[in-house]
Amino acid sequence: MDSTIIFILLQDGILNGAVYALLGLALVMVFLVTRVVFIPQGEFVSYGALTLAFMVNGKIPGTVYLLVIVGIVVFLAELISALRHKEWSKMPKTVAWTLVLPLALYFVAPMVVSTTTPLWLNVLFSLVLVIPLGPMVYRLVYQPIAEASIMVLLIVSVAVHFVLTGLGLVFFGAEGWRTPPFMEGEVQFGAVTWSAQTFFVLGTCAALIIVLWLFFGKTLYGRALRATAVNRRGARLMGISTNLSGSLTFTLAAAIGALSGMLISPVTTIYYDTGFLIGLKGFVAAIVGGMASYPLAAVGALFVGILEAFSSFWASAYKEVIVFTLIIPVLMLRSFGTTHSSDEE
Template sequence: MTMNGTMALILAQDGLTTGIIYALLSLSILLVFLVTRILWVPAGEFVTFGALTMGVLQRHEVPATVWLLAALGGATLAREGVRAWRSGRRTNWWLMAASYAVLPAVVVGAAIVLAPMDLPIFAQVLLTLAITVPMAPMIYRSAFLDLAGSPVLVLLFVAVAVHYLLTGLGLVFFGPDGMRTPPFIPGRLDIGVTRISWHLLLVIGVALTLTGSLFAFFERTFWGKSMRAVALNRRGARLVGVKPETAGTIAFGIAGLIGCLSGILIAPVTGIYYDSGFLIGLRGFIGAVLGGLASFPAAIAGSIFLGLFESYASFFASAYKEAIVFSLLVPILIWRSVIERRRHALPDDAE
């Protein structure tokens, strides 16, 4: 099959759609790493949980992820209680109970009541977000918070363990069969010599809105500026009254929101399975590496390039698409290594 102009434009649209999703995911991975030094390996699992939970709701069934939310809420409440007892602090019990007991109970009750109904698409999206997003900060509080001062490698091992746990639970909750949801806005828009899908325009609109909101949050709000301070100097931020634990909780909450939204947006484009999260998350990680794990704009640009590259690679060599895409990581890491060595070279080495 030969490439022509029409085919190239169609592949460009598909690549741009997936590239924007990868860009959002790379933002969440980069945000969590900068604030907590945790490589957020389970980022892809929130994509799959968001997509598959949405698919189950569209079948008018109660998603099993509500029970995971309840279990995480109970585990986090118990862990916070032990942490408060050991530190001798007895305050904010009502806040902990509201966050980890009352809120999950309300969401579970709402899912049981609303899931069998013929809900509008916007209500399904909100219910999916309410079920999935709170899991991320709960995982941080229960699995990572006590290891905040540990080396990055230890945090990576814990993140990998959480990834495998969530993947196994995904198989239990959703089974081995994949799901693909219908597009939010079907059809295409005629523009000049090509037709652009309405879903692509929706993805672009959501991505721009989310990116603008994050920029305003980090530039204009107290906690946004506090998270930037924690990312630059964790100890210095603590000395001026910023709690890195709270900043990490917010970072995980934002990452959970981005991951769930990405899953909802990508589900109409490709079939999602319980184990799809690892490969999707790895693509987001490649985008973050392109940004040097430091630059949000570079991560966005790298992720969009990756989506376009993947789309055209699937046309020319679909059987080797995964190998071709992930082989990009090798020259990128070599290039970054050379740059870092030159940056930190001693004067004698520089000569």
């Protein structure tokens, strides 16, 4: 192995690691706020990439129909809850985001979807289609069992993963897709020529991490999420709605997942079930961070990406095994320094 090959593998590792870092941050965020190990995070990666791929090729994505169906189900759930508790004040807002928004996107989609539509507009419209699925999944699945144990929430996450994977097959089909790169060209960097797409992905990931840092540190909603992550009961006593915190957290997780899928789709063929493996590698990064530290999760993600790249060169058949085996020593090291504690009250 010469220096040229090392730099090429390093480029691939950093590119993948940046995407895993975003997913790892999303997983840590969801776990801290809701105690949910969000295994279906990878499905939002697939949904975002496939939605963009369909639009780029002039086809109406299945997300348009999926959003309408899920929106109707969420509306019915909220309607039943309002009838049961005789509380109607939230229904106008519910109608707006579960019925009006999906139907508006349904009727606007034929006017936007075209092979001549600019890529940036396709990206924005794809995000608008995928992101609402995050809070809808939270309302349907996780909000009713928000006080359940972590183990129950984990089992439910596994079930949600299989459901979303099946829906992905139904609404997107089994065919693999790629999207055009966001930036064309190459950049000479040292002894290796790096693609402009790599720098675009790195820049986007860095910008998104900075935006998240500003959101959590400088905004009222961000501070509310931090308070909920520190102490759910204390946050409730201070008037912070844990349901709102959970919904907002899943919205951010869906946005990060969808954008991550769009960033990686120009270099990786995306299928309806591809997001599962990508999400698991983000989960490995989150485990390195102890499901509690954002910086450690980001560092772990870069390490996972570089390890995967070099493993694909030395032992391509076992690269997945090598990456996922990394969890074992990390968990062992963490178990030596922690004591058993029960779930939060």
